[in-house]
Amino acid sequence: MPDDAAKREMKSIPPKGADLSDWYTQVCLRAQLVDYAPVRGCIVLRPYGFAIWDLIREEFDRRFKATGHQNAYFPLFIPESLLAREAEHVEGFAPEVAWVTEGGGEKLTERLAIRPTSEVIVGMMYARWIQSHRDLPVLINQWANVVRWEKATRPFLRTLEFLWQEGHTAHATQAEASEEVQQMLEIYRSVAEDILCLPVITGRKSEHEKFAGAAATFAIEALMPDGKALQAGTSHELGQHFAKAYDIKFTDTDEQIKHVWTTSWGVSWRILGGVIMVHGDDRGLVLPPAIAPHQVVVVPIPKKGDDTVAVAAREIAALLQGVARTHVDDRPEQTAPWKFNEWEMRGVPLRAEIGPRDIAAGQVTLARRDTLEKVAVPREQLAARVSEILADIQRSLYARALAERERRTVVAHDRKSFVDGLVAQTGFVESLWCARTECELDIKAETSAVSRVIAGAAEPGSVCAYCGCPAPVRAFFARSY
Amino acid sequence: MPDDAAKREMKSIPPKGADLSDWYTQVCLRAQLVDYAPVRGCIVLRPYGFAIWDLIREEFDRRFKATGHQNAYFPLFIPESLLAREAEHVEGFAPEVAWVTEGGGEKLTERLAIRPTSEVIVGMMYARWIQSHRDLPVLINQWANVVRWEKATRPFLRTLEFLWQEGHTAHATQAEASEEVQQMLEIYRSVAEDILCLPVITGRKSEHEKFAGAAATFAIEALMPDGKALQAGTSHELGQHFAKAYDIKFTDTDEQIKHVWTTSWGVSWRILGGVIMVHGDDRGLVLPPAIAPHQVVVVPIPKKGDDTVAVAAREIAALLQGVARTHVDDRPEQTAPWKFNEWEMRGVPLRAEIGPRDIAAGQVTLARRDTLEKVAVPREQLAARVSEILADIQRSLYARALAERERRTVVAHDRKSFVDGLVAQTGFVESLWCARTECELDIKAETSAVSRVIAGAAEPGSVCAYCGCPAPVRAFFARSY
Numbered sequence: 001m002p003d004d005a006a007k008r009e010m011k012s013i014p015p016k017g018a019d020l021s022d023w024y025t026q027v028c029l030r031a032q033l034v035d036y037a038p039v040r041g042c043i044v045l046r047p048y049g050f051a052i053w054d055l056i057r058e059e060f061d062r063r064f065k066a067t068g069h070q071n072a073y074f075p076l077f078i079p080e081s082l083l084a085r086e087a088e089h090v091e092g093f094a095p096e097v098a099w100v101t102e103g104g105g106e107k108l109t110e111r112l113a114i115r116p117t118s119e120v121i122v123g124m125m126y127a128r129w130i131q132s133h134r135d136l137p138v139l140i141n142q143w144a145n146v147v148r149w150e151k152a153t154r155p156f157l158r159t160l161e162f163l164w165q166e167g168h169t170a171h172a173t174q175a176e177a178s179e180e181v182q183q184m185l186e187i188y189r190s191v192a193e194d195i196l197c198l199p200v201i202t203g204r205k206s207e208h209e210k211f212a213g214a215a216a217t218f219a220i221e222a223l224m225p226d227g228k229a230l231q232a233g234t235s236h237e238l239g240q241h242f243a244k245a246y247d248i249k250f251t252d253t254d255e256q257i258k259h260v261w262t263t264s265w266g267v268s269w270r271i272l273g274g275v276i277m278v279h280g281d282d283r284g285l286v287l288p289p290a291i292a293p294h295q296v297v298v299v300p301i302p303k304k305g306d307d308t309v310a311v312a313a314r315e316i317a318a319l320l321q322g323v324a325r326t327h328v329d330d331r332p333e334q335t336a337p338w339k340f341n342e343w344e345m346r347g348v349p350l351r352a353e354i355g356p357r358d359i360a361a362g363q364v365t366l367a368r369r370d371t372l373e374k375v376a377v378p379r380e381q382l383a384a385r386v387s388e389i390l391a392d393i394q395r396s397l398y399a400r401a402l403a404e405r406e407r408r409t410v411v412a413h414d415r416k417s418f419v420d421g422l423v424a425q426t427g428f429v430e431s432l433w434c435a436r437t438e439c440e441l442d443i444k445a446e447t448s449a450v451s452r453v454i455a456g457a458a459e460p461g462s463v464c465a466y467c468g469c470p471a472p473v474r475a476f477f478a479r480s481y
Numbered sequence: 482m483p484d485d486a487a488k489r490e491m492k493s494i495p496p497k498g499a500d501l502s503d504w505y506t507q508v509c510l511r512a513q514l515v516d517y518a519p520v521r522g523c524i525v526l527r528p529y530g531f532a533i534w535d536l537i538r539e540e541f542d543r544r545f546k547a548t549g550h551q552n553a554y555f556p557l558f559i560p561e562s563l564l565a566r567e568a569e570h571v572e573g574f575a576p577e578v579a580w581v582t583e584g585g586g587e588k589l590t591e592r593l594a595i596r597p598t599s600e601v602i603v604g605m606m607y608a609r610w611i612q613s614h615r616d617l618p619v620l621i622n623q624w625a626n627v628v629r630w631e632k633a634t635r636p637f638l639r640t641l642e643f644l645w646q647e648g649h650t651a652h653a654t655q656a657e658a659s660e661e662v663q664q665m666l667e668i669y670r671s672v673a674e675d676i677l678c679l680p681v682i683t684g685r686k687s688e689h690e691k692f693a694g695a696a697a698t699f700a701i702e703a704l705m706p707d708g709k710a711l712q713a714g715t716s717h718e719l720g721q722h723f724a725k726a727y728d729i730k731f732t733d734t735d736e737q738i739k740h741v742w743t744t745s746w747g748v749s750w751r752i753l754g755g756v757i758m759v760h761g762d763d764r765g766l767v768l769p770p771a772i773a774p775h776q777v778v779v780v781p782i783p784k785k786g787d788d789t790v791a792v793a794a795r796e797i798a799a800l801l802q803g804v805a806r807t808h809v810d811d812r813p814e815q816t817a818p819w820k821f822n823e824w825e826m827r828g829v830p831l832r833a834e835i836g837p838r839d840i841a842a843g844q845v846t847l848a849r850r851d852t853l854e855k856v857a858v859p860r861e862q863l864a865a866r867v868s869e870i871l872a873d874i875q876r877s878l879y880a881r882a883l884a885e886r887e888r889r890t891v892v893a894h895d896r897k898s899f900v901d902g903l904v905a906q907t908g909f910v911e912s913l914w915c916a917r918t919e920c921e922l923d924i925k926a927e928t929s930a931v932s933r934v935i936a937g938a939a940e941p942g943s944v945c946a947y948c949g950c951p952a953p954v955r956a957f958f959a960r961s962y
Contacts, residue, residue: 035606035609035610037555037556037602037605037606038560038563038602038605039556039558039559039560039593039602042556042557042558043556044553044554044555044556044602044606045553045554045555046553047551047552047553047621049553050551050552050553050554051551051552054552070528070531070532071528071531071532071535072525072526072527072528072530072531073525073526073531073644074518074525074526075518075520075523075524075525075642076523076595076626076628076642077520077523077641077642078520079519079520082519094586095585095586096585097584097585098581098583098584098585098593099581099582099583099584100579100580100581100582100595101580101581101582101583102579102580102582102592103578103579103580103630103641104576104577104578104579104630104631104632105575105576105630111583112520112579114557114581114595121518121519121520121525124518124519125516125518125525128516129516134814140528144626145557145625145626147557149584149585149586150585151585160558160584161556161557161558163554333615
């Protein structure tokens with residue numbers, strides 16, 4: 001019986017350009033990021049995928065803590081009667097909820113929702129914890145699993161259960177809440193661009209696209225190779241909606257009792273789906289060095305009966321200690337070319353090859369995953385060069401993705417170029433917009449696209465490219481995941 | 482309206498000796514570790530409780546990784562038909578399962594169990610991932626939430642949903658699996674004793690007490706102040722039970738197709754319940770330094786109109802950087818004595834007081850949480866002394882708990898001393914035992930206690946203290962949480 005690894009070698013993945021969706025699924029599976037679970041709609045995050053997600057998580061977590069947030073954990077279940085208190089919120093989420101109706105061998109008197117998000121349960125607790133202005137702000141984040149019932153399954157992008165973080169904060173004033181929302185949006189932008197090499201557009205969501213229960217939603221949106229947008233993180237001003245629904249009040253410095261202003265903000269493992277889609281190529285995954293579990297894989301090219309190569313591989317790993325996360329692939333049962341393919345599929349940024357010729361020349365051969373270029377580096381320069389090249393990969397993945405997004409963004413000045421741009425589905429269509437829900441619904445009906453973010457104010461006297469009404473804003477449109 | 486903090490000050494907790502259960506709940510709430518959620522049986526892990534749990538988690542996780550384990554994430558849901566395949570396992574867990582029966586607005590055709598533990602879903606995946614001896618061993622851990630329907634609620638000890646880790650491994654041979662189980666048991670013992678200062682007895686569970694579906698279960702058990710035992714971690718040899726139920730097979734080096742041998746092992750936040758109960762006192766929580774989010778709290782004792790104290794407090798924190806996790810409590814709205822109480826309640830191991838007299842004398846006053854002793858330390862010796870004292874607290878918490886357990890452990894030589902010991906509920910009763918389920922059920926009926934672990938073999942010719950049958954083993958008995 002052939003083993004798993006041998007089977008993987010036998011067939012290659014489809015080219016990325018031919019069928020993005022099939023390519024994507026194959027890469028997720030073959031890079032051993034995930035596997036489908038024997039439960040419809042669910043995936044297993046395998047150790048390699050988990051290690052990547054963990055690195056992403058650490059980057060966010062460090063920034064959350066640096067801005068004064070603390071982690072906590074709230075329950076998985078929300079009683080139906082509580083969920084129902086914020087009308088827009090329940091209306092938005094009810095169709096996606098999974099319900100527990102039996103427990104401990106008995107039918108429950110009240111259904112329990114499995115959290116699709118935790119504003120409700122957090123709001124209930126904040127009502128208990130907050131009494132005085134001295135208790136504010138409350139700045140809490142949780143890393144958790146949530147469930148939203150989905151018909152289709154795509155690893156990371158669309159799963160019934162997913163992992164995410166959700167921040168929930170309460171403030172004395174609207175201004176502070178608003179500042180918090182922008183601060184978290186900026187953290188999302190910075191992790192997306194600086195760490196994940198994903199250029200994103202940021203801005204406010206339209207009325208039609210905002211979070212159920214929010215006063216205003218802000219988002220980061222990345223462009224995928226098929227011209228669709230991926231919403232990769234959202235930050236919500238919840239106004240006093242939840243404070244009023246869940247009775248979160250405090251005595252202010254002026255002795256008046258007031259409702260707090262709350263925010264929430266979330267990023268899920270879906271952002272990893274964006275990384276895979278944007279950077280990957282026909283050979284598989286391409287990981288930004290910042291989130292690669294192995295930044296360098298050392299592959300010995302052994303000569304029979306000569307163990308100097310194995311020794312040299314370990315020496316190279318030692319030289320890179322503290323410089324890069326390095327893995328030596330010394331499996332005896334696989335050939336070097338097989339290992340090259342495997343680690344290219346799994347997206348390792350840099351491969352260090354070491355064979356008898358390299359040893360004789362006192363060098364190491366480095367192969368970049370992003371450009372597939374090879375370069376021989378003298379051993380004494382190895383650490384410095386690896387550092388430089390990893391930094392260069394990090395920079396150039398971002399630059400390449402940004403150039404691609406810019407190439408694929410069309411500025412529409414009239415209805416025809418607006419509609420043509422969206423129907424061609426090349427990428428973002430940027431235009432002046434009236435920001436009316438009616439107009440957005442018409443656009444959606446005609447093109448299947450919606451606004452992704454409102455990026456800023458328009459010059460006075462501007463008109464909407466689609467409907468001709470006065471246009472107060474500039475917005476980006478696209479179909480979306 | 483009085484704020485939360487002021488309310489806390491108003492009433493003190495009951496003495497630990499008077500009503501352990503009430504004391505325990507009050508400490509959990511008042512130290513702000515947890516709060517009750519508006520869902521029956523569930524708790525919220527508040528930021529301070531989460532920070533402690535996170536430190537415990539890091540200690541375990543580091544040791545899991547050092548022994549070659551990787552983290553992954555498996556789905557929350559298990560279809561009913563899959564759960565049913567391992568007969569003993571489903572029989573053991575079915576009464577405690579929460580069932581999802583509706584999702585996405587529709588009634589499901591098959592109920593989904595919320596994982597009470599993940600052997601089933603992991604087994605299904607291992608069957609897919611393992612084909613060759615080269616794929617073995619598989620060493621995976623997950624940190625996750627699980628749900629077991631409970632009637633009563635006690636923070637950490639008994640909750641409907643809880644956080645834990647569950648390791649799942651697959652091996653080519655029984656010997657390797659058995660070695661893994663002992664290795665993980667030893668890691669559990671070492672974290673419990675060295676990090677949490679909880680002395681534990683270790684050993685094998687009786688047939689009656691073992692995990693549903695296991696061939697053998699090993700556990701660590703700690704003694705609580707009310708004489709009850711707390712099972713704080715378990716490590717299971719699953720034999721080939723799950724491999725056969727879920728068809729996990731591999732081609733061995735001899736080309737034969739064989740079933741793998743699996744293990745699982747878990748520790749939950751319940752171990753934190755043990756820490757609270759064993760070390761706490763009438764003033765509240767007492768944390769071992771190794772898991773204290775703040776190891777030292779600096780409390781300035783200000784003199785009106787003199788800000789040298791505030792400056793000195795920050796200098797002290799600077800002196801302790803890299804030495805201890807230090808927090809400066811410079812809240813202007815609370816008095817120093819109020820802060821002393823608050824941080825004693827929250828278990829901070831060491832308090833550093835700094836007032837005008839300390840400044841004048843070039844010293845800092847240190848107060849140990851465990852002994853409540855105070856000592857004045859010259860500033861230039863501060864870092865060294867803090868290090869020493871924290872290490873001493875870590876040691877003495879363990880020593881004190883160990884002495885207490887030994888004092889409360891009775892060796893029973895006959896039926897009367899055996900039964901009297903258990904009925905008195907002083908602590909563990911150690912005795913020679915026949916290890917028969919029938920005998921265990923009789924003991925349980927008479928004393929409400931069961932065997933906690935089988936600690937070793939008995940001398941040939943030994944007889945059971947309870948029933949007089951031949952006794953192959955030495956065991957520990959107690960009532961339990």
